[in-house]
Amino acid sequence: xxxxxxxxxxxxxxxxxxxxxxxxxxxxxxxxxxxxxxxxxxxxxxxxxxxxxxxxxxxxxxxxxxxxxxxxxxxxxxxxxxxxxxxxxxxxxxxxxxxxxxxxxxxxxxxxxxxxxxxxxxxxxxxxxxxxxxxxxxxxxxxxxxxxxxxxxxxxxxxxxxxxxxxxxxxxxxxxxxxxxxxxxxxxxxxxxxxxxxxxxxxxxxxxxxxxxxxxxxxxxxxxxxxxxxxxxxxxxxxxxxxxxxxxxxxxxxxxxxxxxxxxxxxxxxxxxxxxxxxxxxxxxxxxxxxxxxxxxxxxxxxxxxxxxxxxxxxxxxxxxxxxxxxxxxxxxxxxxxxxxxxxxxxxxxxxxxxxxxxxxxxxxxxxxxxxxxxxxxxxxxxxxxxxxxxxxxxxxxxxxxxxxxxxxxxxxxxxxxxxxxxxxxxxxxxxxxxxxxxxxxxxxxxxxxxxxxxx
Numbered sequence: 317x318x319x320x321x322x323x324x325x326x327x328x329x330x331x332x333x334x335x336x337x338x339x340x341x342x343x344x345x346x347x348x349x350x351x352x353x354x355x356x357x358x359x360x361x362x363x364x365x366x367x368x369x370x371x372x373x374x375x376x377x378x379x380x381x382x383x384x385x386x387x388x389x390x391x392x393x394x395x396x397x398x399x400x401x402x403x404x405x406x407x408x409x410x411x412x413x414x415x416x417x418x419x420x421x422x423x424x425x426x427x428x429x430x431x432x433x434x435x436x437x438x439x440x441x442x443x444x445x446x447x448x449x450x451x452x453x454x455x456x457x458x459x460x461x462x463x464x465x466x467x468x469x470x471x472x473x474x475x476x477x478x479x480x481x482x483x484x485x486x487x488x489x490x491x492x493x494x495x496x497x498x499x500x501x502x503x504x505x506x507x508x509x510x511x512x513x514x515x516x517x518x519x520x521x522x523x524x525x526x527x528x529x530x531x532x533x534x535x536x537x538x539x540x541x542x543x544x545x546x547x548x549x550x551x552x553x554x555x556x557x558x559x560x561x562x563x564x565x566x567x568x569x570x571x572x573x574x575x576x577x578x579x580x581x582x583x584x585x586x587x588x589x590x591x592x593x594x595x596x597x598x599x600x601x602x603x604x605x606x607x608x609x610x611x612x613x614x615x616x617x618x619x620x621x622x623x624x625x626x627x628x629x630x631x632x633x634x635x636x637x638x639x640x641x642x643x644x645x646x647x648x649x650x651x652x653x654x655x656x657x658x659x660x661x662x663x664x665x666x667x668x669x670x671x672x673x674x675x676x677x678x679x680x681x682x683x684x685x686x687x688x689x690x691x692x693x694x695x696x697x698x699x700x701x702x703x704x705x706x707x708x709x710x711x712x713x714x715x716x717x718x719x720x721x722x723x724x725x726x727x728x729x730x731x732x733x734x735x736x737x738x739x740x741x742x743x744x745x746x747x748x749x750x751x752x753x754x755x756x757x758x759x760x761x762x763x764x765x766x767x768x769x770x771x772x
Contacts, residue, residue: 326351328638329411329419330393331401332427332565333357335365335624336604336631340425341391343635353393354419356411360398361452367624369455370477371657374484376463380456401428404572406591409599422599423638426569426581426589427631429605430562430622435472440533445540446556449477461555462488469493470543470553472531473749474501476656478559479514483658486521493524493551495531495543497749504748506665506701508741509675510689513682513703517659530749560749562622564606574600580608580620585647587634603627603634609648613716614671614698622753623654651713652754661685664706666713667699668754674737676723678712680705688712691740692722 328344330337333355341353357363364383372378396413403412404424411419432448435441445466447458462469462485469485471478474496485492498504500511501518518525530546534556542552569576574597575590576582581602582590587609589600602609604627610616629650637645655664669675672691680687680703688708691699696719700712715724723737 326422326639327354327420328352328423328425329354329356329421330425330427331356331411332425332429332604332606333359333395333397334363334427334429334604334627335385336427336429336627337425338363338385338387338391339628340427340603340631340635341393342388343632344639345389345391347636347639349639351422353391354396355391355393356396356399356401356413356419358398358400359451359453362395362397364452366450369452370449370480371484373455373459374449374462374481375487376459380452380459383452401568403568403570404574404600406573406597406600424600425631425634425638426600426602426606427604427627428565428568429627430564432558433560433563435534435558435560437534441558443534443536443540444538445536445554446534446558448558449481450562458555458557462490466490466553466555468551468553468555470495470531470551470556471559472556473559473561474498474514474518474525474527475504475559475561475748476502476654476658476753478557478749479518480656480658481557481559482518482523483521486523486659491524492522493526493553494518495526495529495545495551495749497528497530498743498747499527501525501527503741503743504670504745505753506669506689507672507675507691508743509738510669510701511741513685517661517685521659562605564620566606579618580606582608582618585610585612585649586637586645587630587648588637601634601638603631611649611652613649613651613719614668617671619652619668619754621652623652625653626650651716653709653713654753662704662706663701664709665699665701666709667691667697667716669699669701669740670742670754671698672740672742674722675740676737678724679708690715690722690724692737695722696720697722697724 363385368383373380400414432450468491471482471494482492501514503511531543533544535542564580566576583602587601588596589602605622608618608620611619630648633648653666669691672693675691678690686704689701697715
């Protein structure tokens, strides 16, 4: 690491001008960094908030252009917006841009996030009426089409984004069909045991829910007219929203020598990127949805998160470590957490529900759709999900952090409507239309490692 004097003249480039990039830039300045700071973003817009896009924007309550992120402080940066980064030269320490410019750096932060997974047939995906939802522009176009009153909206994929889109459409009074390859909505994030509640909820709100099927073709010449399903049925629809999960934006790093691929950019707990040989770098850092990092609470498996709170927390850790020497660096150990609002319910989670083998209703009732579900793995608490019962999550976060025994102590329950734990029914992502918003990858969690000691 350079000394304080060298840091004052240090050049930092942040590739990714969204939530993680902005919060990292603010943290750099708050930490006293006074050197050159350049922000690169492939969208032409200043940083904006993504969660409202599938909620308030689709409901017509907020315009897509009005979702800009509040600035916590002036970052005094040079902004390169609407320009893609095309590569990194790690030897010369330069970021290559699509407009031909090369940006020299002493520290580089990769915060390029994700994009919506497109429909696999490009010709069908280009039909008028077929949408994805990830960017502000995409949300604006979809909201305008919903304003026009389509006869039926087909939502392909029943993860959180797909379910929120379906909820917004029903709240607008639109006819909605949801097609999901898996057995129920939300199973990729919350496990199959939670899927029954999600399915019941959608059906009760008038959604035409089709599970266990895939969309085999989108039909139309220039405009979408409908879709065929794998069970042989056909749906008339003039709008289709492809909600098949996200793709991490790592292709531009293919020749960089970094450990970057479809699962993200691998880094250590201090957000330092690994190179392709598994050696940690000291000048390239990663934060946000594109990062893949170890977490001690989940057996050091590599964790990838598409969560708002994680992007903020990891960006702040990365920025701190970029401008501080080794002894002052800190790890990114934030608890995974997310929330969703759909069909009148407020769903919040802490921990990793899919890192589990059992689940129990510790508070409340499935029947009333007001509850806390607690997940466990090999006898310890690993996650909790609340439905319209948020106040308990802080308690269960502490249970996760202290490896409290599962199932929870009887004193933590208030007359739940289930007798005891059941299988959390975590599914292989391959059986889902949508990808999970939390992904754990690494060694098999039930594999025991043997420490071999050599005699002196």
